[in-house]
Amino acid sequence: MDVKRRYVIPGDVIATGPLRPEHNVYQDGDRIIATSVGISEIYENVVRVIPLTGTYVPKTNDLIIGKVIGTSPLSWEFDINSPFMGFLPAQDVFGRDYSPTKDELRQRLDIGDLVAARIANFDRSRDPLLTVQDRDLGKMESGQLVEISPSKVPRLIGKRGSMIQTIEMATKAMITIGQNGWIVISCEVPDGLLKAIEAIKMVDALAHTPNLTERVKSMLGVPAGEYNDTIND
Amino acid sequence: MESVILDQLKRDRILDLLKEDKRIDGRALDEQRPLSIETGVIPKANGSARIKLGNTQVITGVKIQPDKPFPDLGDKGILICTAEILPLADPRVEPGPPTEEVIELARVVDRGIRETEMIDLRQLVLKEGKSVIGLFIDSSVIDSDGNLFDACSYASVTAILSCTVPKYELKDDVPVLVEGVTSKPPLKTIPVSVTMARIGNYIVVDPTSEEEACMDARITITTNSEGNICALQKGGSDGFTVDQLVRCSEIALSVGTKIRKRFEQLM
Numbered sequence: 344m345d346v347k348r349r350y351v352i353p354g355d356v357i358a359t360g361p362l363r364p365e366h367n368v369y370q371d372g373d374r375i376i377a378t379s380v381g382i383s384e385i386y387e388n389v390v391r392v393i394p395l396t397g398t399y400v401p402k403t404n405d406l407i408i409g410k411v412i413g414t415s416p417l418s419w420e421f422d423i424n425s426p427f428m429g430f431l432p433a434q435d436v437f438g439r440d441y442s443p444t445k446d447e448l449r450q451r452l453d454i455g456d457l458v459a460a461r462i463a464n465f466d467r468s469r470d471p472l473l474t475v476q477d478r479d480l481g482k483m484e485s486g487q488l489v490e491i492s493p494s495k496v497p498r499l500i501g502k503r504g505s506m507i508q509t510i511e512m513a514t515k516a517m518i519t520i521g522q523n524g525w526i527v528i529s530c531e532v533p534d535g536l537l538k539a540i541e542a543i544k545m546v547d548a549l550a551h552t553p554n555l556t557e558r559v560k561s562m563l564g565v566p567a568g569e570y571n572d573t574i575n576d
Numbered sequence: 577m578e579s580v581i582l583d584q585l586k587r588d589r590i591l592d593l594l595k596e597d598k599r600i601d602g603r604a605l606d607e608q609r610p611l612s613i614e615t616g617v618i619p620k621a622n623g624s625a626r627i628k629l630g631n632t633q634v635i636t637g638v639k640i641q642p643d644k645p646f647p648d649l650g651d652k653g654i655l656i657c658t659a660e661i662l663p664l665a666d667p668r669v670e671p672g673p674p675t676e677e678v679i680e681l682a683r684v685v686d687r688g689i690r691e692t693e694m695i696d697l698r699q700l701v702l703k704e705g706k707s708v709i710g711l712f713i714d715s716s717v718i719d720s721d722g723n724l725f726d727a728c729s730y731a732s733v734t735a736i737l738s739c740t741v742p743k744y745e746l747k748d749d750v751p752v753l754v755e756g757v758t759s760k761p762p763l764k765t766i767p768v769s770v771t772m773a774r775i776g777n778y779i780v781v782d783p784t785s786e787e788e789a790c791m792d793a794r795i796t797i798t799t800n801s802e803g804n805i806c807a808l809q810k811g812g813s814d815g816f817t818v819d820q821l822v823r824c825s826e827i828a829l830s831v832g833t834k835i836r837k838r839f840e841q842l843m
Binding site: 410412423453454455457483485486487488503527 | 581582583584585586587589
């Protein structure tokens with residue numbers, strides 16, 4: 344597996360030739376040019392940039408954490424840490440026979456409540472539609488919210504969930520990661536909660552550095568090699 | 577600017593921690609956030625200061641120029657404090673005419689400096705009823721994370737402490753600048769405002785915007801160097817009991833003394 348990586352800024356020519364542009368790049372003739380600040384990757388014939396910063400742009404089927412910031416007669420409005428506002432239709436919670444005169448939205452989800460939801464539909468022309476119709480979705484009853492940059496979320500999850508599994512096992516915490524960079528951690532042990540928060544902040548700060556899983560492990564006091572069924576990157 | 581919509585989990589946590597006399601950022605209840613003071617940050621102003629109070633940041637400039645006195649205060653110079661919150665300071669702030677909160681902010685800062693009589697305005701008269709020197713103290717909030725009252729007040733006070741007053745003389749009843757001659761402003765005392773929030777039965781000093789989102793009431797007390805309470809502003813929909821007010825006054829004096837020492841080092 345030969346991957347060429349380097350830091351790029353918007354406008355940098357990453358490569359020339361018959362390559363396929365993927366995330367955060369565009370093609371101009373046979374040149375592939377970066378559109379965001381990040382690390383460029385050329386892997387086989389695919390070129391992409393892994394961004395170092397950026398806002399959250401919703402994608403259908405993403406799991407996110409949203410905060411109720413308002414209600415209308417037919418839906419809840421969510422802050423989803425994005426330029427777009429999330430909408431959760433009342434029918435999604437109350438069922439088909441929802442009636443604005445009979446049911447009170449605020450009794451189910453009040454302003455300030457944190458909710459794990461999925462993006463049901465989003466096409467950039469209208470605000471994203473949310474759903475809580477799935478296992479493990481719905482109001483977060485306990486825990487603590489931690490915010491990281493949405494562009495660091497893939498790093499926090501790690502390859503096949505390696506990073507987050509390491510943190511969860513070492514701290515005995517339950518961690519729900521929203522793709523929008525909001526994370527809810529609940530942990531019975533107060534010490535574990537603080538450790539988990541520290542580890543997540545560390546990933547956020549050092550996401551671009553190599554060997555991060557090992558460094559997180561040593562910070563959490565996990566002996567090297569333990570839970571080591573995953574690839575170190 | 578409406579307050580932050582705080583998530584319910586954090587609100588619960590703030591309230592739970594208060595029961596153990598702890599705060600979400602680890603401070604004691606009567607502890608302020610770290611304060612950093614920088615003066616002389618605007619070279620073209622007569623005095624200026626930048627204050628960082630935790631994540632709240634305010635920059636203040638003092639402009640001193642001759643002016644006509646107010647008709648009923650012909651024997652006093654002019655003192656005007658203003659404040660604004662820049663749209664960059666907070667996502668909830670929009671450009672446009674000042675909101676009620678911003679007007680309150682400017683008035684509380686102004687009152688603190690005016691009512692403690694920090695500056696002897698009688699010494700700023702060139703000709704009584706005709707011509708006086710005016711101090712215009714303009715604060716801009718450039719980062720907003722709660723307790724803008726104290727941040728703006730500290731920035732204004734330190735900007736005044738660091739300012740130099742140019743000399744003006746009347747020639748045919750017209751004030752003319754005397755080049756190269758400046759003096760210190762005529763100071764009488766150093767006002768220090770201390771803002772406290774009441775969350776349930778707990779009084780917390782220097783609330784962050786998260787704490788402001790769950791406070792029941794707020795009070796700003798300004799004291800002078802002699803330890804007198806000179807100005808006071810209460811906000812929020814709820815009230816304070818007499819005991820709580822006494823406690824707030826004591827905190828305002830003890831915290832104020834520490835801050836005043838920092839200010840005195842600047843002189």
